[in-house]
Amino acid sequence: MSTHNLNQAPLLVVGAGIMGMGIAQVAAQSGHNVWVYDTRAEAAVQAKHKLADTLAALVTKGKMTADAVQGVLSSITPVAQLSDAAHVRLVVEAIVENLAVKRSLFQELEALVGEHCILATNTSSLSVTAIANGLKHPARMVGMHFFNPVPLMKLVEVVSGLQTDAAVAQSIFDLAGAWGKTAVHARSTPGFIVNRIARPFYAETLALLQEQAAQPEQLDALFRGAGFRMGPCELIDLIGHDTNFSVTQSVFEANFFDRRFTPSLVQREMVEGGLLGRKSGRGFYNYPDGAPALAASHVSTLPATAQWVVHGSGDVADALASAVSQCLGGKTASRATSSNWVGLEVAGLQLRQTDGRPAWQVAQDACLKDVAVFDELPTVAGGVLAFACVGRQNASELAAAALHALGYVPAQVSDTPGLVVARTLAMLVNEAADAVLHGVCTPEGANAAMKLGVNYPAGPFDWLDRMGRARVVAVLHALDACYRGERYRVSPWLQRAV
Ligand code: NAI
Secondary structure, three states, rough: OOOOOOOOEEEEEEOHHHHHHHHHHHHHHOOEEEEEEEEOOHHHHHHHHHHHHHHHHHHOOOOOOOHHHHHHHHHEEEOHHHHHHHHOEEEEEEOOOHHHHHHHHHHHOOOOOOOOOEEEEOOOOOOOHHOOOOOOHHHHHEEEOOOOOOOOOHHHEEEEEEOOHHHHHHHHHHHHOOOOOOOEEOOOOOOOOOHOOOHHHHHHHHHHHOOOOOHHHHHHHHHHHHOOOOOOHHHHHHHHHHHHHHHHHHHHHHOOOOHHOOOHHHHHHHHHOOEEEEHHHHHOOOOOOOOOOOOOOOOOOOOOOEEEEEEEOOOOHHHHHHHHHHHHOOOEEEOOOOOOOEEEEOOEEEEEEEOOOOOOHHHOOOOOOOOEEEOOOOOOOOOOOOOOOEEHHHHHHHHHHHHHHOOOEEEEEEOOOOOOHHHHHHHHHHHHHHHHOOOOOOOOHHHHHHHHOOOOOOHHHHHHHHOOOOHHHHHHHHHHHOOOOEEEEEHHHHHHHH
């Protein structure tokens, strides 16, 4: 097929549910005439009424003009049968997530529409290659994966199956751009880009909860400190444990039960017990109250005479040095830049940034009695910072006091490898590296997809740059050494680069 310019081409949306109507709205706003079909009689008509109400509310808020709303609504035509829209040049399907039903719909469509009509699916978990199986012209089948809510979310994954014509994928890529979206090319593999790379964000927190390393509200606060809009627990409660669990399960099954994607027992029990999150009134938190405030723990004050030394070099050591200097009223912090670890020494206690090893192991390896390890430094001012400590009883008091003096909110968690944020970021990087290795996307595509599809504060390859490959690999090795199994094995892409 040659390149198609789909700008303002007539379009059919099949499925008048939440996604289908969002797609119809965005297309109509971009000047397309849109036909909408749904098997449930009157569903498309009702969905259009609902859209009219939503848009009227935007007029009241001054976000849209009445004329623009009229324009959108007059461009959307519900149809009672598919053949009423046989003249369209693009079909976007957003029906039930079922392979057999989607296949049969596209085969029916192929008999109705013209030979140059592109067939796009909004599937979030099925293989585009598999949906195209049975078509006479599978080259015209492509994934156009939107995110919910469609009018607000900027990302579209343009998913190519084995037989998708590159020109067809490019037309959809360009069209998404014309609709004001950022498109990213993806290969049809389980979870595409976002749903695959995001798995560890949930999985690591669920694993930490399973071993009782921290409380949900602590974990959420740590991720907010790292710049995430929501922590994993509050986000899962919002998504719904049933939905989140079923995406994890489908990625796990689609990867032939690769243990790296093993779903969580903690979450399965919650799903089975009906603790689904906001929608059921209870998940990790009770609703409508939501997450409780972090319990304020007593933090002692360091003696004014305490001696500080900042160890190591690089951005983190520099950030620590400037925090220490602020704490000392502007006096320059003492530095030991040639140290082979990054962190602080204060009042005889070493506080090291995690290299993945738990504190007990650092103590053993370095023949130290007392040592604390701390997590990735928060990127948000006054953010919560996880630490773990071994040694004298007052060592953890001292560690908390030191971190507090530097402007962080210390949160003691159990002595777990890579603590919380560093461990999770390393795993997100690892999954993204695998996605690149497998040709699913480029590093730039992965960064854009995660920032726009799930609102991450940075992309996985930005974190890779920030943490450095050696540290990411060290954290993964430490996790692997502790837990064994497939989950924490280092992506060959990262190994090669190191
Ligand atoms: P929904 O349940 O809100 O809407 C689906 C609509 O399709 C219903 O109105 C149903 O009557 C209709 N339908 C079912 N079978 C049909 C058929 N054979 N022909 C015509 N209409 C049919 O579902 P939703 O959430 O809009 O999802 C639709 C698709 O979008 C699914 O493939 C889903 O995986 C995908 N998706 C959903 C996202 C979400 O957050 N809800 C995000 C991204 C993709």
